[in-house]
Amino acid sequence: MLELKSVTKRYDISSVPAVLDVNLKVNKGEIFGFIGPNGAGKTTTIKMITGILQPTQGEVFIDGINMKHRPVECKQLFGYVPDNPDIYERLTGAEYLNFMADVYNVPLSDRKERIEKYTEEFGIQAALNQQIKSYSHGMRQKLVITGALIHQPKLWILDEPMVGLDPMSAKLLKDEMREHCKKGNTVFFSTHILEVAEKLCDRVAIIKYGEIAAIGTLDELKMKVSNGDSSLEEVFMKTIKGEFNEEL
Secondary structure (H helix, E strand, O other): OEEEEEEEEOOOOOOOOOEEEEEEEEOOOOEEEEEOOOOOOHHHHHHHHOOOOOOOEEEEEEOOEEOOOOHHHHHOOEEEEOOOOOOOOOOEHHHHHHHHHHHOOOOHHHHHHHHHHHHHHOOOHHHOOOEHHHOOHHHHHHHHHHHHHOOOOOEEEEEOOOOOOOHHHHHHHHHHHHHHHHOOOEEEEEOOOHHHHHHHOOEEEEEEOOEEEEEEOHHHHHHHHHOOOOOHHHHHHHHHOOOOOOOO
């Protein structure tokens, strides 16, 4: 569903690459976690996947379509939740969601049903006629998540989606991610909350200094650091410290 081939990003010719030669493939029906320390290149990678940034070299494919050559077709296939919900503050919540539905050509009957479903689940239905500038960070996050789901995309791309969410909303989001993949769709998300990644993800990639340091199922990664007796947190720490054994 999602494939990166030798993707590299330099912000200028003399700089150290923010992302270097990243290769990964995310399958249909999979929840894929993308984890790493601050500044490791997670958000830069996600911005290249979504077409916000152009790779210095390499290619991004979504459902077999090249983002560079057919960007509009690619962007129709995914919903994106950025790491900061900075959206049009003078719109009301309802106006924003209808704008998102218009962008993706969602029929009126479908959008009404989906807006009601998600805004009721996330507890923001009563605020839909208020301007977004009056929303808290958590309410904006819920609104952006609803907007990203409104066209029921094949691929859901989430950058630190749990930030600002209360425990109930975080639980609802995790449930939505699981349901999304049960339908044959795909979730690619970054997070600093390793317990969430450990419980949710089918596979995980750990990025370090812009490069993929480890990738695999949790069981595979555990075997490479401690013969299977460890948590994702331990795997993560040993990988970042350079104690990850690729030979095993």
